[in-house]
Amino acid sequence: MPTATFAARRSQLEAYFDRTAVDAWARLTSDAPVSRIRETVRAGRERMRAALLSWLPADMTGRRLLDAGCGTGLLAVEAARRGADVVAIDVSPTLVGLAEERLPAGVERKRLHFRVGDMLDPELGRFDHVVAMDSLIHYKPADTVRALERLAERTTGSILFTFAPRTPLLSAMHTVGQIFPRSDRAPAIEPVSVSALHRDLARSSALEGWHCGRGERIVSGFYTSQAQELTRGGLHGS
Numbered sequence: 001m002p003t004a005t006f007a008a009r010r011s012q013l014e015a016y017f018d019r020t021a022v023d024a025w026a027r028l029t030s031d032a033p034v035s036r037i038r039e040t041v042r043a044g045r046e047r048m049r050a051a052l053l054s055w056l057p058a059d060m061t062g063r064r065l066l067d068a069g070c071g072t073g074l075l076a077v078e079a080a081r082r083g084a085d086v087v088a089i090d091v092s093p094t095l096v097g098l099a100e101e102r103l104p105a106g107v108e109r110k111r112l113h114f115r116v117g118d119m120l121d122p123e124l125g126r127f128d129h130v131v132a133m134d135s136l137i138h139y140k141p142a143d144t145v146r147a148l149e150r151l152a153e154r155t156t157g158s159i160l161f162t163f164a165p166r167t168p169l170l171s172a173m174h175t176v177g178q179i180f181p182r183s184d185r186a187p188a189i190e191p192v193s194v195s196a197l198h199r200d201l202a203r204s205s206a207l208e209g210w211h212c213g214r215g216e217r218i219v220s221g222f223y224t225s226q227a228q229e230l231t232r233g234g235l236h237g238s
Contacts, residue, residue: 017092040221060084063128068119069135073099080111132161149206166191
């Protein structure tokens with residue numbers, strides 16, 4: 001079961017994305033004009049999505065993928081185009097609704113299964129790959145590790161996730177970020193030490209047999225996030 005702190009933060013995120021900042025996120029995840037600050041966030045998210053997709057097989061026919069925290073579904077759509085059977089889940093009914101509305105023509109709808117709910121729900125089944133892009137960055141490191149343990153129980157190939165690396169620049173940006181209107185502020189992210197995270201993952205008995213593979217940090221204006229690959233049975237990168 002998720003910890004109390006994980007459940008509490010998940011509830012905050014649901015309220016934020018589904019009520020507080022619906023319009024802001026609808027614009028950010030579209031091609032609509034946004035402020036220069038949000039342009040940097042949009043560009044960073046696009047680069048991060050491309051990086052994570054590059055770590056997945058080009059041909060995913062016959063593979064099952066969980067998009068854990070799918071938002072408006074851009075990564076899920078690309079995975080489906082590669083032939084994957086995709087379960088795309090998010091806590092926000094509004095974002096999932098946008099994902100379904102924006103489904104591009106030509107994408108096989110039968111390959112995409114949008115859900116509203118908990119990405120850790122075991123009822124979602126087993127997967128070859130899991131991607132959690134910017135969906136764990138609001139959780140404390142211990143909760144992030146626990147979430148990865150839960151996902152690993154049902155994953156046979158790789159888990160790709162992102163976290164907020166603890167850097168002086170990112171801390172300064174958080175302070176400056178207070179210029180955002182209060183109604184648009186997201187719940188605080190939880191900066192994580194890269195070395196400490198790797199240590200905690202290595203120490204987890206539930207993640208025995210899993211290894212840290214490729215990593216990539218994306219910095220784009222007000223967007224800073226680090227991608228990490230976890231693989232079962234060996235390293236796929238460095």
